[in-house]
Amino acid sequence: MEKDELIGKLSNFIRKEKFQEIKEIIKKFKDEKNYDMVCFSSQAFINMDEYKEALEILDSIKNEYSENGEFCIRYAMALYNSNREDEALEWFKKAKEKGIKEIDETSSRYYPKSINEWIKRAELWAPRRIEKNKFEKELREKRNKKPILNVSFDKEVLKGLWYYDEFSLKEYLGKPATDEDFEKVERELGYRLPDSYKALMRIQNGGELRKNNFEGPFKRNWTSGSFDAEYISGVDSSKRYSLCGEFGSKFWIEEWKYPNIGIAICGTSSGGHDMIFLDYSDCGPEGEPCVVHIDQEGGYEITYLADNFKDFVDGLFTSLDDEYEDD
Template sequence: MSEELLEQLEEWHEEDEYEEIVDVIMEIPAEERDYVLISHLGRAMSNLERYEEAVEQFLLIAEEGKDDPLWHYRIGLAYYYLEQYEDARRAFEVADHLEPGDDDTLEFLEWIRNKTAPKPVVESAVMAYTDPDVLSFWNDSAPAAEKYVSAPPTDDVIESVEEALVFKLPASYVNMMKLHNGGIPHNRYFPLGEATAEGKDAIEISGILGIGREKKKSLAGSLGSRFMIETGGYPEVGVVICDCPSESEVVMLDYRSSGNDGEPEVIHVDKGQDYKITRLAVNFEAFINGLVSKG
């Protein structure tokens, strides 16, 4: 295998040209593909969301990859998006054993714990925020509040906005918006598990976008989700649900692991840090319940 080919594969990977990688490697006879080529092929297939094919490729080199943390990480990622969480957990645990402390590996392990943890049978805490008697969740006296708040959405409006966004909105969010459609919470900080390399220990939001089109800061408004994604170059993984004081940051509903009709996770995306994605909560309800005051 030539150094020129390896350099080309890496260049295509950096440019997100994953189909090119697959096409070139598949043209090489199977018996001539070594560990490195098959690793490139499996990674490219994962990036194309062809996770079953990726797993098949990685399993071809399982013996060679048993001591390679990157092999375990890559097959774990494919298992994760196939929702084979136990297989994914085992792979990421071995990756962590071979290369302790890798942030991405630890993040996937945390996601798997959240997805597989038994759900306690308790009354949903988010209902407290959607109860008309406790709308003190919202700070309607904030000067910018009126930029966010719309009239409660009708079912037709909800359906229309979902069609425009191409994503089904979480029930907990929809129920909340039916009582108070967008606004600025009193508690606007979501704590991170540990401080980032930049020293940030919490994500600050400016407001929560409501369901509608009329207000600029609503999901389908002129400054809403599509506007922020398209003008800011944010990843096409779902819906911007909160803006932030920094124009280079947003909080999004992430549908990558749930599908467009599933229950999305909540992530923070920082354009200023090369679009770094930080997972905040397993769902919108957990995100709302995790908001705190700065102090």
């Protein structure tokens, strides 16, 4: 099979999600110890912006093929686009050492072809990635990961929290939440819901937010800083945007390929291209999740927002545009 034919075939399989067929093709190359074609197969995933899958392929031949220049450049690109720029820098430099001057195949016409340009990009973003990772690691290490009980919200936090127009009430607001509702959601999703979330849902079972902005703790001139949250999902499964509704947490993980780290709790104004999650990855399904932002358009980059759901709700505020609109 010619290389162009292989890329076309694999790309078609990726679009149709025929991953078993892809595995069989790659397995055949591995059995033949044809690492050149295994490496080349990853390019189809890079072209389709499926960097996680590309890394899985390349990791499987890393020991045998890491001195190959083509491997190094593909591995570097997959790492770079997986928000691992600090690791990518090492592999871009190694690719250059192996004689790579330009990248023949790129997954975007906006990407440079010159290896030197890629090294410049990685050198710019690598220290920023290291700083952000260190900052968020420290936040995770010091936060309370045990369930926080007997939570209540201040009246000033609840004041003006929700929208109450006809659309909001119809699409987001569920019937009064019960213990049975919480238990059903917990069974279906496999996570203990935070007591702070339950306390808020007993006051109002989901809704569109009027206080729809949150200021992230990591503030640098090259970060967005502020994050929007359009709605909070409730536990009335008859509502499409509830946790177990048509557009609930499983939908975003299974259909939109968000990382399976917890519960998609808030939608944003992007219509699914970024989401707010309860993140149980450092506390387990019975622990107290932190709150994170996940950018689907940015390689599913995860940004730490708050130690827990209560702190997240307490930190929500109304945008200036909405305040001017009210005036």
